[in-house]
Amino acid sequence: MSSRRALMQSNLRGFTRRGGKVRDVYDLGDRLVLVATDRISAFDWILPAGIPDKGRVLTALSLFWFKRFQVPNHLIDDHVDRLPNVSDDDRSELEGRVMIVKKAHVIPFECVVRGYLAGSGWKEYRDHGTVCGAKLASGLKESDAIDPPIFTPATKAETGHDENISFDRMVEVLGSELAERLRDLSVQIYREGAEFARSRGLILADTKFEWGTDLKTGELMLVDEVLTPDSSRYWDASGYKPGGPQPSFDKQFVRDWLETTGWDKASPPPPVPREIVDQTRNKYIQAYKILTGNAFPWS
Numbered sequence: 001m002s003s004r005r006a007l008m009q010s011n012l013r014g015f016t017r018r019g020g021k022v023r024d025v026y027d028l029g030d031r032l033v034l035v036a037t038d039r040i041s042a043f044d045w046i047l048p049a050g051i052p053d054k055g056r057v058l059t060a061l062s063l064f065w066f067k068r069f070q071v072p073n074h075l076i077d078d079h080v081d082r083l084p085n086v087s088d089d090d091r092s093e094l095e096g097r098v099m100i101v102k103k104a105h106v107i108p109f110e111c112v113v114r115g116y117l118a119g120s121g122w123k124e125y126r127d128h129g130t131v132c133g134a135k136l137a138s139g140l141k142e143s144d145a146i147d148p149p150i151f152t153p154a155t156k157a158e159t160g161h162d163e164n165i166s167f168d169r170m171v172e173v174l175g176s177e178l179a180e181r182l183r184d185l186s187v188q189i190y191r192e193g194a195e196f197a198r199s200r201g202l203i204l205a206d207t208k209f210e211w212g213t214d215l216k217t218g219e220l221m222l223v224d225e226v227l228t229p230d231s232s233r234y235w236d237a238s239g240y241k242p243g244g245p246q247p248s249f250d251k252q253f254v255r256d257w258l259e260t261t262g263w264d265k266a267s268p269p270p271p272v273p274r275e276i277v278d279q280t281r282n283k284y285i286q287a288y289k290i291l292t293g294n295a296f297p298w299s
């Protein structure tokens with residue numbers, strides 16, 4: 001395992017790279033190339049170490065879910081060979097990380113759906129009895145189910161933290177027709193995804209979708225990544241025990257470790273020990289294996 005290297009930055013020759021926190025984005029005119037690197041962010045910082053193959057897990061799971069859902073999405077192709085001017089070295093590095101997508105006007109809201117009380121939702125409920133301003137039944141414990149699942153949008157902040165907002169606020173910006181459509185579609189795919197995950201022994205506690213409109217046709221479509229461990233909380237259903245936080249398949253593991261280091265979150269994060277990197281990698285790969293039922297092709 002020690003020979004495995006994380007891809008921290010991709011380099012598609014001849015194109016300008018725009019870096020997200022995790023994905024490198026290249027502009028091909030009417031299309032984009034999204035390359036999922038192995039970067040991992042926590043507390044709004046990109047950590048100095050990557051998680052080898054994490055980008056491949058995110059890409060494979062997004063492809064898996066895009067194929068399952070009926071709603072339109074941005075995917076055109078996932079074959080590295082279809083990219084212009086890729087050298088053999090670059091090809092092996094990029095294999096499994098690439099999505100060629102339709103360029104979208106991204107709707108500037110994170111469409112979050114919560115079926116369980118966790119994270120910031122739990123904190124707000126504990127303190128105020130609400131989640132994103134919506135009142136829930138009283139007496140719920142941390143990690144309890146929220147039935148029916150709720151739609152709790154957040155703004156997509158250019159810098160700093162995304163901010164939870166009320167649905168009414170989203171309606172003010174987008175109009176009720178689009179806002180309701182995004183809410184209903186997001187809840188619908190959360191339900192479908194959660195039902196499938198449950199059949200594989202996982203609880204999909206919550207997730208975040210991004211939507212956009214096709215720059216050419218105006219069609220509403222699902223963009224970015226979908227139901228990955230970076231955009232979702234997955235829990236092992238067999239160990240599920242409400243009344244506290246649940247072990248998850250995402251970067252919570254790294255966050256918990258960071259909390260033990262005394263890092264102030266205002267200066268660059270500390271180096272990440274090898275065993276934390278390895279254990280995080282295993283979590284992501286586990287999620288892939290359980291959801292798809294397949295062996296991970298790069299392990």
Ligand SMILES: Nc1ncnc2c1ncn2[C@@H]1O[C@H](COP(=O)(O)OP(=O)(O)OP(=O)(O)O)[C@@H](O)[C@H]1O
Nearest residue numbers: 020021022023025074101102103104106210223224
């Ligand atoms: N089809 C698309 N058209 C235009 N932009 C897209 C499309 N799909 C995804 N994007 C954008 O590409 C970027 C993907 O990079 P990444 O997910 O690393 O960004 P980020 O938002 O900075 O990170 P994070 O999701 O961790 O907040 C996002 O800004 C996303 O909104």
Ligand SMILES: [Mg+2]
Nearest residue numbers: 020022224225
């Ligand atoms: Mg993102």
